[in-house]
Ligand code: PEP
């Protein structure tokens with residue numbers, strides 16, 4: 480169902496008053512984790528001012544170590560709702576499991592499925608039953624085919640509103656957190672009618688190098704990007720090493736817009 484052979488024309492998603500997968504390039508920005516009211520509200524205002532169309536922020540965080548910050552959970556969802564109301568930005572946040580799906584779905588405009596959950600088939604089936612847009616991230620060791628098959632699980636249940644997201648894969652390289660597989664973008668666009676996003680933050684994992692990969696994502700034909708932005712990256716509770724501060728994000732957005740206009 481996700482194949483272009485079945486449906487040749489691009490799928491366009493309506494999220495609030497936005498159309499994803501059409502002519503417009505979308506930038507989703509915000510912190511890795513929602514940490515406090517002050518943090519999420521200041522970030523929401525800053526990214527909106529720089530031209531982001533959506534706010535991101537994790538409330539239920541799937542951390543590698545059980546001793547790391549696990550997110551504010553329900554309180555984080557409430558803070559996202561407050562930021563959404565105050566700025567008018569639509570929001571996306573990760574749904575970590577089926578137990579919290581209903582609560583997360585209520586608080587978010589797009590359900591994010593994280594890399595670690597790309598093949599959590601019961602979660603895929605459960606979001607497939609919903610009629611809410613899903614941002615499906617590629618697993619860190621998943622092939623392009625496996626990503627498409629994971630999307631198929633969702634669409635097969637009737638939820639056709641899926642965005643595919645390249646977020647970097649594991650390779651032998653250790654200088655960067657992951658290897659952003661920009662090859663995946665034109666391949667996915669050719670193989671599938673679904674919109675394709677890129678996550679340059681997790682894709683490279685190095686703050687200074689993120690803007691270059693934001694620009695590359697536009698140039699390679701992605702429909703949007705999802706970028707981590709934090710008011711004070713060195714003090715972030717998660718992913719500070721790859722988060723842009725407000726001036727860095729503002730500067731990158733000028734470059735991104737210039738490339739998007741030229742496309
Ligand atoms: C995130 O977006 O903060 C995240 C955990 O991403 P991924 O699932 O791609 O690792």
Ligand code: MN
Nearest residue numbers: 511707717718
């Ligand atoms: Mn993160």
